[in-house]
Amino acid sequence: MTSSTSAMKTPLKRVRGLGSAKSGTEHFWRQRLTALANIPLTIGFLCVVYTTIGKDAADAHAVLARPFDAFIIALFVISGAIHMNIGMQVIIEDYVHSEGRKLALLILNTLFSFGIAAACVFAVLKLTLGA
Amino acid sequence: MAEPKTRPLSPHLEIYKPTITMMMSIVHRATGMALYAGTILLAIWLLTAALNPQAFAMVQMFWGSILGRVILLGYTWALVHHALGGLRHFVWDLGAGFGPERMMMARLTLVGSILITLALWALGYSVR
Numbered sequence: 001m002t003s004s005t006s007a008m009k010t011p012l013k014r015v016r017g018l019g020s021a022k023s024g025t026e027h028f029w030r031q032r033l034t035a036l037a038n039i040p041l042t043i044g045f046l047c048v049v050y051t052t053i054g055k056d057a058a059d060a061h062a063v064l065a066r067p068f069d070a071f072i073i074a075l076f077v078i079s080g081a082i083h084m085n086i087g088m089q090v091i092i093e094d095y096v097h098s099e100g101r102k103l104a105l106l107i108l109n110t111l112f113s114f115g116i117a118a119a120c121v122f123a124v125l126k127l128t129l130g131a
Numbered sequence: 132m133a134e135p136k137t138r139p140l141s142p143h144l145e146i147y148k149p150t151i152t153m154m155m156s157i158v159h160r161a162t163g164m165a166l167y168a169g170t171i172l173l174a175i176w177l178l179t180a181a182l183n184p185q186a187f188a189m190v191q192m193f194w195g196s197i198l199g200r201v202i203l204l205g206y207t208w209a210l211v212h213h214a215l216g217g218l219r220h221f222v223w224d225l226g227a228g229f230g231p232e233r234m235m236m237a238r239l240t241l242v243g244s245i246l247i248t249l250a251l252w253a254l255g256y257s258v259r
Contacts, residue, residue, distance in 0.1 A: 020212035054259035057188035
């Protein structure tokens with residue numbers, strides 16, 4: 001990329017692949033969308049938690065195994081994972097300026113967010129489908 | 132990208148006098164990070180419930196203990212505070228709330244998060 005070749009390029013050619021390419025607001029939008037979804041899902045999750053309060057482990061297990069409760073927890077976890085993945089990415093990009101460490105943390109962030117989500121979804125599927 | 136490290140930086144937190152709006156913004160981020168880490172606890176709860184009844188009974192016993200309850204109380208507050216902070220962000224996203232009312236919104240976030248947390252716990256003890 002020397003100055004002699006960049007002089008031949010149009011402004012559009014120079015920015016292609018570097019800019020938003022119509023997806024620049026994707027994280028912004030998804031953060032709001034999951035934030036909105038998290039409000040009813042958190043209330044639903046709390047309702048599930050309330051029904052386990054004061055129960056022994058076997059009864060609490062039975063609550064978590066009810067299909068609708070498992071479904072609510074799964075949605076809560078998935079929406080939450082997307083939301084926290086984007087949120088933590090913003091924090092990392094704000095505070096970590098070394099390229100290598102930033103890349104490593106961004107990878108760990110995504111592995112953690114979706115690893116947690118996968119573990120929770122697996123757990124509620126197992127709880128509700130048994131076996 | 133090898134950039135010189137000596138470029139001037141924009142002023143950051145330490146040079147400003149703390150204000151309630153600033154504190155609520157910082158706490159919003161901090162609670163987000165706490166909720167992020169706390170998902171490990173949720174995963175442990177669900178995984179033990181699904182896979183190991185003995186471990187699940189121990190986890191349930193831990194959440195019933197004093198330490199467990201303190202952690203859950205803190206987690207509840209972080210969740211409520213972050214949710215109210217999110218509502219504040221929705222107001223801003225709609226183009227409102229940038230005037231003096233932002234002070235009131237910040238105070239409501241703090242006071243509301245404490246009151247709602249206490250209400251949720253009162254409800255929790257009443258359904259027990």
